Amino acid sequence: MTTERETLNYGPVLFHYDLFPEKLERHGRVMKVITKRGTFALKEAEMSEDERNWFTHVIQRLSEIGFHQVVPLYPTKFGDYTVQLGSKTYYLMPWFASDDRNEKGKEEILLDQIGRIHALTLKEQDFSNEVVEHSYQFLMNRWENRQFEMERFTEEAEQKTYMSPFELTYLSHFHQIMRMTEEAKRRLKDWYDTCQREKRYRSVLCHGKVSRNHLIFNPTGEGHLLNFEKAVLDTPVRDLAVYFRRAVHQREWSKEHGKQLLDIYEKHVPLLNEERGLFISYLSYPEPVFNAVDLYYHKRNQLSQIELVHRLEKRIRAMKNIRDFCELIMQTPPPPLEMGNAPTKIHINDEDHI
Template sequence: MADNERRKQDTEAVLLNYSVKTYHIEFIGNITKLYSDKGVFALKSIDPHIGIDFIRNIQRLYQRGYNRIVPIYQTMDGRYAVLHNNRLYYLMPWLSDQENGERSERNKQMFRELARMHTLSVREITVEAEEREEHYQSTNEEWKKQLGFLREFVESCEKKWYMSPFELMYCTYYTDLSQALEYSTKKLEDWYEKTKDHEKIRTVVTHGKVSLKHYVYDDRGYGYFINFENSRTAPPHFDLLPYLVEAARTYPFPCDDCVDLLYNYMRYFPLKPEEVLLFQSYLAYPESSIAVVKGYVEKKGNRSELQYVRHFQRQYWLVKNIEYMVMKIEENERAKKAAAEAQQQQQQQQQEPNPE
């Protein structure tokens, strides 16, 4: 009760900056729902340290003509947010999100809007050759160290007369893990060879937490992104990778819908070949599985043998689900490359003079 009373006082203090008269206040999670003389609103507070980038990115999207983000209302003196008691508050309309369409269709609409948002906010930035090389070298060296760690651990396990359940499972899955890491490293090398002489990279305004929970509908059926607190200027894969990895965190299944979503996005915002290479590298990288193995070897935390086995099993399923996605992407990219080469060859033949 005391906490709600404090939140109510904070809300009333913040609303003095808006020309809004409230009749009723509800606290729903970290959002305050306001019933007022001008409609129903949502008031949200964020850490001021992320507020500067958040406001800047919202303004940039507005300026570029992107309007499928929930509007942020300005105060009476033109500010987009109010600083109060070390929190930054912003006001937006409350959307009912009554859309009842199929989940797959909602995902398609969300990815189409994500592509449009990236298209309108895209810009190239200069990257020094030394900076690109440093990123490649440090990442490549780190991944090769991890591959060495995986090999050393499997060798130590195989020397034992009796393996623990975790060690036995690790030896069973070792080949798949090492192949995923080797694939990631190879794609990283391909990316560097293709881009080491490039001076620029593409960046966009990324959402930061793309999910259906953060894509809501108004009464007219239009979809809007919400929760832009983690937005930043970054390459487009900063939005794509977390979503696909999270979608793969389940029991083993061939996620064709995930691959379809990616290529639906690329219909509206095509990734360049070098961007696809880097995307493949990061997607295939078995980060969470390696973390579990390291935790087991270093005996971090208080997990029991059974807990480690269960946790590792789930991470291995993630590796296999992502492996399916990566292979489908590989097939699609090879088909696209073959089609482009065939088209180019056909154009060259048409340009050649016909023999008399």
């Protein structure tokens, strides 16, 4: 529930839609707006002008190219699709009530829809040695700097007479973590060498924040994607890595189910060999574990050792799940394309963006 003051604060935004709320309910960064004209979802975000223009372009373009499973945006009475108020950006969508009946197959629907978006926007880029070189050097330098930070943390901990429970836990897994780091770097180098040899690179429209929380169902049970605020043109591996890094934390995760989900995606866009290697590289790099060390550095006086150790162990288990998953997908070829599901390459000029 919201207070009267909050209701007044949203008045200037809802004015743009001629909406007069009878009731407002906060759901994270989404406000459920109940009016006589119906129930709506008002999303609050932080976007620059260029980001707002790109965001609305993405939503409209997806509809134009035949992907209609996106939660639509309502225009204001002035014809705009976003409202800027101070540093905040707002946009209005229909409100879709949650339905637990659809939760069981949610992951499959999500990967299928991401695969369809990627297939519809797949484009063979003109090979640019400078772009590939920059991407490789940037990521490799960042990974090596992070690795150096973790090695320094290890050396400092080993010099102590009494180590904390967190430090002891980290050191007991240190060699395994470094092996995954080296594996990720090796895979990244393989990707770079293959790109140089094959002279090819593919891009798609990436959702940017692929998560089961960003798939909701309309009253008829049809899944719709939302939250394209971070959409970007990039390798298809970007979306896949974001999704699977989160998925391995789920209690019901298994490498076999993960392989099934990847198969669903690859019915639309089979990964090239170098893309598969890049995917494994992204997954293998133990950034989540390194982030747990960062948390220890900055929050060790605010969080208990038990909580810090628990978070670290959880992320180490997730990395083991990733390792097993990567070993499985390296052993099996991608599924064949189904008839009627061949990737559609849309060759467009720079003004089209997508």
